[in-house]
Amino acid sequence: MSKHHHENRYLISAWLICGLGALYYSYEYFLRISPSVMEPALRAHFNLSATGFGLLSAFYYYAYVPLQLPVGILLDRYGPRLLLTIACSICVFGTFIFASTSIFWVAALGRFLVGLGSAFAFVGVLKLATIWLPENKLAMVSGMAAALGTIGAMIGDNLLGVLVLNVGWKQTVNLTGYFGVGLIFLLWFGIRDRRDSDQFSGTVDTFRKSMTDLLLIAKNSQIWINGLFGCLVYLPTTVFAELWGIPYLKHAHGLTQESADFANSLLFLGFTIGAPLMGFVSDHLKRRKLPMLLGATGAAIVMMMVLYWPNLTLSNIQFLMFTLGLLYSAQCIVFAVGRELSPNEAAGTAMAMTNMLVMLGAMFLQPLVGRLLDISLKWHATSIDVDALSLDALQQLYTADDYQFALSIIPLGIIIAAILTFFLKETYANADE
Numbered sequence: 001m002s003k004h005h006h007e008n009r010y011l012i013s014a015w016l017i018c019g020l021g022a023l024y025y026s027y028e029y030f031l032r033i034s035p036s037v038m039e040p041a042l043r044a045h046f047n048l049s050a051t052g053f054g055l056l057s058a059f060y061y062y063a064y065v066p067l068q069l070p071v072g073i074l075l076d077r078y079g080p081r082l083l084l085t086i087a088c089s090i091c092v093f094g095t096f097i098f099a100s101t102s103i104f105w106v107a108a109l110g111r112f113l114v115g116l117g118s119a120f121a122f123v124g125v126l127k128l129a130t131i132w133l134p135e136n137k138l139a140m141v142s143g144m145a146a147a148l149g150t151i152g153a154m155i156g157d158n159l160l161g162v163l164v165l166n167v168g169w170k171q172t173v174n175l176t177g178y179f180g181v182g183l184i185f186l187l188w189f190g191i192r193d194r195r196d197s198d199q200f201s202g203t204v205d206t207f208r209k210s211m212t213d214l215l216l217i218a219k220n221s222q223i224w225i226n227g228l229f230g231c232l233v234y235l236p237t238t239v240f241a242e243l244w245g246i247p248y249l250k251h252a253h254g255l256t257q258e259s260a261d262f263a264n265s266l267l268f269l270g271f272t273i274g275a276p277l278m279g280f281v282s283d284h285l286k287r288r289k290l291p292m293l294l295g296a297t298g299a300a301i302v303m304m305m306v307l308y309w310p311n312l313t314l315s316n317i318q319f320l321m322f323t324l325g326l327l328y329s330a331q332c333i334v335f336a337v338g339r340e341l342s343p344n345e346a347a348g349t350a351m352a353m354t355n356m357l358v359m360l361g362a363m364f365l366q367p368l369v370g371r372l373l374d375i376s377l378k379w380h381a382t383s384i385d386v387d388a389l390s391l392d393a394l395q396q397l398y399t400a401d402d403y404q405f406a407l408s409i410i411p412l413g414i415i416i417a418a419i420l421t422f423f424l425k426e427t428y429a430n431a432d433e
Contacts, residue, residue, distance in 0.1 A: 013132075013192075014132035014133055015133075016190070017128060017132055017190065017191055017192055018125065018128045018129050018132055018133060018141060020186060020187060020190045020191055021080065021084060021121075021124050021125040021128045021145075021187075021191065022125050022144065022145045022148045023148070023183070023186075024084055024087075024088055024121050024124070024125075024183060024187060025121040025122050025124075025125050025145055025148060025149050025152075026148040026149055026151060026152035027088075027091075027121075027152065027179070027180065027183055028091060028114075028117065028118035028121040028152075029121075029148075029149040029150070029152035029153055029156075030152040030153070030155060030156045030160075030176065031091060031095065031114050031118065031176060032060060032114075032118060032153075033152075033153050033156045033242070034156055034160055034173070034176065035053075035056065035057045035111075036057070036242075037156060037160040037161050037164065038160065038164055038169045038172070038173075039053060041164060041168070041169040042056070042169060045102065045169070046102070046104050046107060048104070052104070055108070056104065056107060056108055056111060057111065059108045059109075059111040059112045059115065060111050060112070060114055060115035060118070061115060061359070061362055061363050062112060062115065063112045063113070063114075063115030063116040063118075063119060064115040064116075064118055064119045064359065065356055065359050065360065065362075065363055066356075067115075067116060067119035068119060068123070068352045068353065068355050068356030068359070069214065069349070069352055069353055069356060071083075071119050071120050071123055071124075071348075071352050072123055072214075072346075072348040072349035072350070072351065072352025072353060073210045073211075073214060073348070073349050073352075074348075075120070075123060075124060075127045075348035075349075075352070076127075076210060076213070076345065076346055076347070076348040076349055077210055079193035079194075080124045080127050080128050080131075080191060080193060081187070081188070081191040081192065081193045082193075083120055083124065084120055084121070084124045084187050084191060085184060085187045085188040085191075086117075087116075087117040087118070087119070087120035087121065087124070088117060088180060088183055088184045088187055089117070089184055090113050090114075090116055090117035091113070091114050091117035091118060091180055092117075092177050092180035092181055092184065093113055094109075094110045094111065094112070094113025094114040094115075094116070094117065095110065095114060095173060095174075095176055095177040095180060096110075096174065096177045097109060097110035097113065098110030098111060098114070098173055099170050099173035099174050099177065122145060122146075122149070122355055123348055123351050123352045123355055125141075125142075125145040126138075126141070126142055126145065126335055126339070126347070126348075126351045127347060127348040127351070128191070129141040129142070129145075130339060130347040130348075131193065131194070135429070135430075136283050136286075136429055137283060138279075138283070138335075138336040138339055138340075138429075139278075139279035139280075139282040139283045139288070139332070139333050139335075139336035139429070140276055140279035140280045140282075140283050141279070142275075142279060142332045142333070142335040142336055143274075143275035143276040143277070143278055143279030143280070143329065143332040143333075144275065144276040144279070146271070146275040146329070146331075146332045147271065147272040147273070147275040147276050147329075150237075150268045150269075150271050150272045150275075151272055153268055154265055154268050154269070154272070160172060163175065209345075210346070210349065213342075213343055213345070213346035213349055214346075214349055214353075216342075216343065216346075217342050217346065217349055217350050217353055218353070220341060220342070222341050222424060222425050223338060223341055223342070223350065223353060223354065224357070225420050225423055225424050226334050226337045226338055226341065226354060226424060227334065227338065227353065227354045227356070227357025227358060228357060228417070228420060229292065229296070229331075229334055229417045229420045229421065229424070230331050230334035230335075230354060230357065230358040231357055231358050231359075231360055231361045231413075232361070232413035232414055232416055232417035232420075233292075233295070233296050233299065233328050233330065233331040233413075233414055233417045234328070234331045234358055234361055235361055235365065235409070235410045235413050235414065236267060236299065236303060236324055236325075236328050236410060236414075237267075237268075237271070237328075238359075238361045238362040238365065238366065239361065239362075239365050239366055239369055239407070239409070239410055240267070240407065240410055241264055241267045241268060242362070242366075243366050243369070244366075244369055244403070244406075244407060245260075245264045245267070246260045246261060246264050247398070247403070248403040248407060249263055249264065249317065251398055251399070251400055251403060252307075252400035252403050252404065253312060253317060253400075255314065255317070259314060262318070263314075263317050263318050263321050264321065266318055266321040266322040266325065267321045267322070267324055267325040268325060269322060269325060270321070270322040270323060270324060270325020270326040270327075270329070271325040271326070271328070271329045272325075273325075273326065273329075274325060274326035274327070274328075274329030274330075275329040275331075275332040277326075277329070278291055278295060278329050278330045278332060278333060279332055279333060279336070282333050282336070282429070283336075283429060286428050286429040287426065287428065287429075288333055288336065288337050288340075288424075288426060288427055288428075288429065289421050289424055289426050291330050291333060292330050292333050292334070292421050292424075293418055293421040293422075294330070295327050295328060295329065295330025295331070296327075296328070296330060296414055296415075296417045296418035296421065297418045298323075298327040299324055299327040299328035299330075299414050300411050300414040300415045300418060302320055302323050302324045302327060303324060303410055303411040303414060304411045305320055306320050306321065306324065307403075307404050307407055307408070307410075307411065308404060328414070331358070334354055334358065335351050335354055335355070336429070337354075337424070337427055338350045338351050338353070338354035339351055340427035340429065340430060341425070341427065361413075365409060365413075368409065369406045369407060369409065370406075372405060372406035372409070373398055373402050373403065373405075373406040376401065376402040376405045376406060377397055377398060377399075377402055380399070380401075381397060
């Protein structure tokens with residue numbers, strides 16, 4: 001009885017510690033999407049063109065993506081408690097800088113700092129899971145963490161919009177900073193790096209060993225195949241839902257702004273439900289490739305229906321968007337696979353490299369869709385100087401065919417991802433020691 005009671009207390013503590021890490025990830029995701037909600041106010045305040053606004057938002061990713069590998073090495077070396085606390089402090093500092101200036105480059109620095117601090121969030125959650133939770137729960141935990149991120153996005157879309165209308169964008173940004181201050185203390189006092197009394201917080205005792213592990217991971221072609229799968233299957237979020245989905249639904253399917261917003265949010269809802277579910281199924285079956293293959297194949301089919309099926313009703317679109325979210329949530333399994341393909345003590349490095357590969361889609365394919373839209377528009381708007389128009393003006397000229405052409409990279413990418421599963425090693429939910 002005593003042993004059973006001790007195990008229950010341990011599991012509760014473990015889930016609470018991992019939950020604090022997940023709360024930080026949800027918070028950084030909230031900060032990540034915040035500029036999109038404040039677009040008109042920010043553009044007016046900083047006197048930005050659409051291109052300038054896009055650049056301001058992109059500074060987040062300029063820090064986030066390149067930092068993934070150093071983040072993984074640092075987490076393995078020093079442990080999550082110290083690094084997540086410092087990372088949250090950097091996010092808060094960047095947030096207050098962003099709210100306090102009228103100078104574009106100072107605001108861009110603020111977004112860069114938010115991206116820098118955010119770089120530790122998701123990998124930090126997964127590192128905590130490898131320390132505190134059984135290996136057979138990793139896919140489910142990565143799914144739950146990913147789901148919490150999308151909840152942050154959904155809350156951000158709704159709560160921030162209301163706050164901006166009522167108190168203005170500056171006070172809204174400051175409020176998110178004040179919340180972060182409280183979170184700093186929660187992370188420091190709530191997170192523990194070790195299950196025992198060992199004073200050493202990391203899992204790798206020297207940087208030389210970290211470099212050896214990084215080289216081992218980088219030379220593993222399976223890590224690259226797995227990360228590329230994650231990148232391509234995640235395109236419905238990084239390319240569609242976060243940027244081009246709402247304009248497409250309005251132009252191609254004639255939805256109102258409110259209907260397009262709601263339909264787009266159903267994709268996030270589907271992912272929120274599907275990510276932990278896919279992880280649970282994968283852990284239960286002790287199979288990674290099968291749910292990844294089925295999820296990708298189904299997501300490609302549904303994405304093609306959203307893009308190419310004519311005369312869809314509003315209820316059809318809503319159902320398809322929710323189903324798409326459920327299916328492509330199989331993407332969350334790649335973090336468990338990355339962990340299982342790598343040495344035990346280098347879990348942070350392996351999952352950080354996987355996350356870096358996943359997020360490359362946001363850096364390169366978001367602007368590619370815009371470029372493809374412009375190319376398609378030039379084919380049928382030969383009398384218009386497309387290059388001289390702002391993004392707002394261009395959006396009034398884009399046709400459904402333009403969007404379908406440009407967004408075709410999404411189902412194409414997901415199909416490639418499904419094919420990649422045939423070249424991926426099945427780990428059977430077993431991690432390398």
